[in-house]
Amino acid sequence: MTTLGEALIGLLEAHGVDTVFGIPGVHTVELYRGLAGSRIRHVTPRHEQGAGFMADGYARASGRPGVAFVITGPGLTNTITAMGQARADSVPMLVISGVNATDTLGKGLGHLHELPDQRGMMEKVALSSRRIARPEELPGALADAFSLFAGARPGPVHIEIPIDVMAMPADALAPLPVIAGPPAPDAAQIARAAALAGNASRPLILAGGGAKMAEAALRRLAETLDAPVVLTANARGLLHAHKLAVPASPSLKSVRRLIDGADLVIALGTELGPTEYDMYGDGGFVLPKNLIRIDIDAAQLARHPAAVAIEADAEAATDALFVALPGVRSGDGSGTARAAAARNAARAELPAYMQAQLEAVETIRDTLPGSIIVGDSTQPIYAANLYYDHDRPAGWFNAATGFGALGYGPPAAIGAALAVPDATVVCLSGDGGFQFSLPELGAAVDAGAPVIFVIWNNRGYREIETSMRDVGVEPVGVSPAPPDFRKIAEAYGISAEWLGSPAGLSEALLRASAAKKPYLIEIAVD
Structure with missing residues (x-):
């Protein structure tokens, strides 16, 4: 007989997981039953917060979801801080935890590691929190998590498994397919953005963490538009030493002057949040009026007004915008000089x-x-x-x-x-x-x-x-x-x-x- 805990390991392998970070406990023993004989490496931190941060660093460096195993109650609450960081920075993280036996949940009987409503608590931090009540629910829950990581704005996802369900028979479980890929950029919105970009004489690009896997597309668009590229902290490493790159914070006055002097701003994969754009809390950053926003998250696009809002992956939308650009542009050729002046002024600041x-x-x-x-x-x-x-x-x-x-x-x-x-x-x-x-x-x-x-x-x-x-x-x-x-x-x-x-x-x-x-x-x- 294959238990649900053993089946979990096989399903994770099928989704390409090669490493999990976690500290085993009496409430997760059954999750570890199939681990020793699998291809998945287990790494033991000294604290569950460390497990979450390790999963975060794994994901940011590789682009693949980081996975953590934690126990019921304190193990999971110790991981919340790491999940909060992952949510703030759109990092794909899967946290799989135990929870007390199904017939004890919500009764306040004083069981070990008991919380009044563990899943309800996690719903406030995770993008989603799901309880597995029957073995056949697990493949779908994992497929939903990995589909979110592949096709939407990522973040932490939580799945909890009651300790009685972990040991249930699960012989016939097979992985469900991941619905891969974010929404395709809308052709009409791309056309509108291309028209604005073609008529701009002093365009500029704001690149955030959502663009960090789109370097080639970003470089091609920036060079075609002759547009300086302001890189937020989460986008650093893109366009290293490039003549159009401005690796400086929009919280600096010199960078704000550069943005204010643009007649078109393309915000690519950035939430325009204050820890990047107004870290001194002086209110000095003003949202550009002629703004094109590209973001994978529709809710994020709705938070700031824009002349054109494109819901799409940064690379796909940037490539589509490049293809749609008119053959003749009205740029004034000042992009390299504007970028160099901003770099020098920002460092001197x-x-x-x-x-x-x-x-x-x-x-x-x-x-x-x-x-x-x-x-x-x-x-x-x-x-x-x-x-x-x-x-x-x-x-x-x-x-x-x-x-x-x-x-x-x-x-x-x-x-x-x-x-x-x-x-x-x-x-x-x-x-x-x-x-x-x-x-x-x-x-x-x-x-x-x-x-x-x-x-x-x-x-x-x-x-x-x-x-x-x-x-x-x-x-x-x-x-x-x-x-x-x-x-x-x-x-x-x-x-x-x-x-x-x-x-x-x-x-x-x-x-x-x-x-x-x-x-x-x-x-x-x-």
Whole structure:
């Protein structure tokens, strides 16, 4: 007899899953029955939040959904923060959890890990939450999840299986097909957009995270329109060193001036949210009047008015728009000059201390070209989100925008390293944020994930301390004492070194890269 738990593993394999992140418990034992004999690799974090962040990093680096197994109750609630981050940044994540036996649900009998309404709670965070009441429901639930990942704006999906259902016979379950592909761009809307683009003399493109897999199409459209491309933090890595690229935040005044000077703006895969466009909260970003929006999510398109709104995948819509462009355009040929001026002004707009932090990030990129840099909410990440040109599509991501979860970097970097084993992965975290996920060093060792952990140690939550001082609040609670990170790393068998400043970072990175295993570099910052 094949149980439902065993059938689950086979169904996940059929959907292309090769890795799951999770911590087994008494309420998920049956989900693990078929795992040892499968092709799926299981990675054990030290906390279920780490499982979620690992799944997130795996998905962002690879473009494939990340999968987490967690127990009923506290295991699932521990994962909610990671799911919130995934929802904010449109990351495909499948969380499969247990739940108490069917005949006990909602009765408040005090069973282990009991919640009043676990699925109702998850419906507030996940794009969908579904309970499997009978084995034959599982193939459809998985097909629905993977169809959403393939054809709509992705995010976290939750499936829960009662512990009595996990052990039920499930001999005849077969995977259902995934309904692949997002909606095709509407031809009439494409024609309208092409007419506007053909008549624009100073067009501009805003590229967000939804465009990060559409580099070739974006490059072709930008070059044809002679349009500068402003890259939000989640789009960095696209158009590296390109003459039309502006890898700078629309929260900067110089970038806003560039946008204001355009007579047509094409917003491609970006929600136009304040953590990208108004991170200082000054209200200075004004939505362009002549705006074309392209987004896979109809609900997202409805949130901001646009002259033309195209519901479609970024790559498909960009290609269709390029094909529909008129042969003769009215552009004034200033795109390259406008982009160069904006780049120079944006970098100059950063204060001196941010310039120094940016240089540290650029040292990582230049020392380890083509690497994936996974960030936490730390000062160099904030600086680089304002201005930084990464050299690999989907190779720069962090939790400092959107939901803004601390502790994201270390586990997400582990997930990325397992998803793309031929890439060098660097985790850049502050000493405060790193302590949120410090035990995940052990998970990196267990999984053989050769992440280079770089800790920017300024002995506290310096960004929050600065914010308090800026508004006249005496700083409280912003100086948690950091441990000796090298000793902790060495306790896990990880080589580590300490730098008194960023000056020796390049040489340390080369040593770390040569090690081909987890490595820690701590930088003391005044």
